[in-house]
Amino acid sequence: MPAFISVGRFLFAILFIVSGALHLLDLAGTTEVITAKVMMPAAVTDYVTQLEDMTGMPMAKMLAIAVGALELVGGLAIAFNLGARVFAVLLALFVIAATFYFHDFWNQAWPDAKGNMIQALKNLSLIGGLLIIAGIGGRSRDVPAYAEPASNNY
Numbered sequence: 001m002p003a004f005i006s007v008g009r010f011l012f013a014i015l016f017i018v019s020g021a022l023h024l025l026d027l028a029g030t031t032e033v034i035t036a037k038v039m040m041p042a043a044v045t046d047y048v049t050q051l052e053d054m055t056g057m058p059m060a061k062m063l064a065i066a067v068g069a070l071e072l073v074g075g076l077a078i079a080f081n082l083g084a085r086v087f088a089v090l091l092a093l094f095v096i097a098a099t100f101y102f103h104d105f106w107n108q109a110w111p112d113a114k115g116n117m118i119q120a121l122k123n124l125s126l127i128g129g130l131l132i133i134a135g136i137g138g139r140s141r142d143v144p145a146y147a148e149p150a151s152n153n154y
Contacts, residue, residue, distance in 0.1 A: 005136075006081070012129055013079035016091060020071025023064060030064040037101050038063065070094055078133060088133040095130065099123040 023030045040048050040059060048059045055062060071094070074087035103123065105116035 009081065009084070009133065010079045012133070013075040015126070016071045016075030017079065018075075020068045020073070020075060023068035023071065027061065027064055027068070030068065031058070031061045033102075034063050034067075035060040067094070085134045085137045088130040092127050092130040092134065095123050095126050 035058075038060065051062065052059055070090060074091045074094075076082075077087040078084045078091075099120050103116040103120040105113040105120055108116060
């Protein structure tokens, strides 16, 4: 059973590894999509301006780099069971935000809404898988989280 969990975790993580690499390799395209979909709240405008001045990059490009890096590093961490729980939670939060901003089928007419609803449901499944990984971490179900110490009563 532990082999199935390891292989399953690795196969699950491939989606994030490939997606993160593609986002980083097509940084201009990723930045363009983020620019079109994500609006910064007015409350953080001053901070966004300060960050843009410090880095010399628009916020959308910084977000594109952060998203690509999170997916790539998080996917590798889950695949190789290095901080899998932490990265599973971070990726779950990312998938929630991505679903809200990029697959908002509730704001669309039906022909467009159908495709985005399917993507949102797929993301809901991903969130479920990530929560399972966050819950069980790297151990297999055969290894209990807490084992009673052996009794030394003679």
